[in-house]
Amino acid sequence: MHRILIVVDCQKDFIDGTLGFDGAKNIIPGIIERIESYRAAGDEIIYTLDTHGADYLDTQEGRYLPVVHCVKGSSGFELDDSLKPYLDGCRFFEKPTFGSLELAEYLSGISEELSSIELCGLVSNICVISNAMLAKAAAPEALIIVDKALTASFDAKLNEAALDVLGAVQVKVQ
Numbered sequence: 001m002h003r004i005l006i007v008v009d010c011q012k013d014f015i016d017g018t019l020g021f022d023g024a025k026n027i028i029p030g031i032i033e034r035i036e037s038y039r040a041a042g043d044e045i046i047y048t049l050d051t052h053g054a055d056y057l058d059t060q061e062g063r064y065l066p067v068v069h070c071v072k073g074s075s076g077f078e079l080d081d082s083l084k085p086y087l088d089g090c091r092f093f094e095k096p097t098f099g100s101l102e103l104a105e106y107l108s109g110i111s112e113e114l115s116s117i118e119l120c121g122l123v124s125n126i127c128v129i130s131n132a133m134l135a136k137a138a139a140p141e142a143l144i145i146v147d148k149a150l151t152a153s154f155d156a157k158l159n160e161a162a163l164d165v166l167g168a169v170q171v172k173v174q
Contacts, residue, residue, distance in 0.1 A: 001115040005038040006103070006135070007031060007047040008121030008128050008151075010083050013069040013076030014050070015122070021154035024122055028082055030150050031120050035086045047087050048103060049077065050127065051094035061097060099130035104138040111139035120150035125162035132171050144171045 010031065011017075015024045038045050050070040056062040070077045072094070079087060093103045107117065117135045119128055128151050136144050146166055153159035167173045 002113060003038065003041070003043040003116045003118065004107070004114060005034060005043065005045045006117065006119045006121075006131065007035070007045070007083070007087065008119055008131055009048055009050045009070075009123070010080050010121050011050060011070055011076065012078050012080060013074075015080050017076040018067055018069045019154070021152075023152045025080075027120070027122075027150050027152050028080055030147075032083065032086055034118070034120060034147070034150060035083075039086075045087065045090045046103070046106075047079070047090055047092045048100055048121075048127070048131065049079075049092060049094045051077070051096055059096075095127075098127050099134045101134070103131060104134040107135055107138035107142075111142060114139050114142040116143040116145055118145040118147065120147060122152060124151040124153045125155065125158035126153075129162045129166060132166055133169065136169060136171060145174065146171055147174050 010028065013019050035045055052069065052071050054071060056068050056071060057066055093100045117139060119132050119135065121128060128146065132144055132146055148163055163173045
């Protein structure tokens with residue numbers, strides 16, 4: 001049995017780019033500490049990358065959120081510089097939408113080996129909640145964890161609502 005840490009979308013556009021917000025940068029030091037803790041224990045670390053193309057504004061997401069962000073190849077698509085050395089060499093999943101089916105399939109394939117899956121990163125009420133729900137479905141017997149100090153949102157009310165919903169579906173919010 002082992003644990004997995006999933007660092008969700010800690011990309012420049014969400015931290016200090018086109019969709020950046022106060023508080024996003026503040027969670028990075030804690031995420032680095034958590035990565036170091038998982039690495040020291042020999043546990044797996046995964047990260048996701050919100051991944052869009054030049055046609056973003058023509059997608060469903062782009063029509064509802066008409067702010068071009070995380071375009072593959074752009075500087076905003078890149079991981080936050082402070083995280084790059086800590087995530088170098090880790091498995092990652094590029095995802096064209098909020099949740100990653102590819103990540104869920106990976107977790108499902110190893111679900112019997114997992115004691116817990118912890119998610120951190122951005123944005124709590126969009127991509128973190130989406131991937132936590134997929135992780136819960138993919139590995140129903142693994143403990144799913146979201147540390148509220150290691151996730152954030154541009155909207156405090158939506159952040160709290162997302163954490164409440166996660167708790168209601170038996171995700172451990174600590």
